[in-house]
Amino acid sequence: MKINYDLHMHTALSPCSMEEMTPNNIVNMSLLCELDVIAVTDHNSCENVQAVLDVAAKTDLLVIPGVEVETAEEIHMVCLFETIDQAYVIQDEIYRRLPLRRNNTKIFGEQFLFNSEDDVIGQLDRLLSFATSISIDELVQLVVKLGGVCIPAHIDRPSYSVISNLGMLPEHLSLPVLEISRFNDLSDYVEKYKDHFLIQSSDAHELSVIGSCGGSMELATKSVHAVIQRLKHVM
Numbered sequence: 001m002k003i004n005y006d007l008h009m010h011t012a013l014s015p016c017s018m019e020e021m022t023p024n025n026i027v028n029m030s031l032l033c034e035l036d037v038i039a040v041t042d043h044n045s046c047e048n049v050q051a052v053l054d055v056a057a058k059t060d061l062l063v064i065p066g067v068e069v070e071t072a073e074e075i076h077m078v079c080l081f082e083t084i085d086q087a088y089v090i091q092d093e094i095y096r097r098l099p100l101r102r103n104n105t106k107i108f109g110e111q112f113l114f115n116s117e118d119d120v121i122g123q124l125d126r127l128l129s130f131a132t133s134i135s136i137d138e139l140v141q142l143v144v145k146l147g148g149v150c151i152p153a154h155i156d157r158p159s160y161s162v163i164s165n166l167g168m169l170p171e172h173l174s175l176p177v178l179e180i181s182r183f184n185d186l187s188d189y190v191e192k193y194k195d196h197f198l199i200q201s202s203d204a205h206e207l208s209v210i211g212s213c214g215g216s217m218e219l220a221t222k223s224v225h226a227v228i229q230r231l232k233h234v235m
Contacts, residue, residue: 007215009041038210041067041079062227064082067091069132069134072133072135076154156180182200182209
């Protein structure tokens with residue numbers, strides 16, 4: 001079956017995201033865009049994922065627990081998991097390896113925590129938009145060990161991407177999936193990265209961008225497990 005996806009989006013926990021990116025707004029907009037599966041991938045945290053999961057549980061929308069990690073090389077990596085508990089393991093490691101810098105809301109913006117009713121239940125004082133001390137090698141190994149998949153984010157961008165920062169894809173790492181940003185045509189990269197599964201997601205920081213890429217994939221069944229397995233195996 002064909003499923004429509006958007007596997008990279010942020011809640012208002014990410015300091016660069018709009019306050020409108022609440023759990024209910026994200027789920028409802030995703031449904032309006034006729035998406036079947038989304039992934040919540042805030043910067044260096046997954047503390048709003050459970051609230052989005054709770055909202056989506058009342059609908060047909062699948063939500064994949066995720067996080068966008070900034071590695072020691074200042075590379076953004078989208079990490080997706082089958083369960084929230086797996087995501088929390090990575091979050092614990094991120095928090096252990098993230099510099100203890102206080103968020104300056106006037107510069108970076110608020111970092112809101114929500115419940116499933118879209119109530120603000122707190123804010124994270126620790127600045128999330130910063131590089132961890134986790135290398136790309138360490139991160140991929142950790143994610144793969146947990147059964148997840150690690151995706152180099154927006155590899156076509158001139159900053160915070162594996163290509164811009166390293167000048168290449170590390171061949172020794174398990175990176176079956178690559179993400180192209182919404183700003184370019186995915187078809188322009190198919191031949192160059194023919195040994196990889198290319199996806200295109202919105203990297204939404206505001207509601208109007210959700211579902212803007214029109215990404216789709218074929219799956220035998222509609223489930224989080226099936227999506228993760230598809231991403232792990234180039235076909």
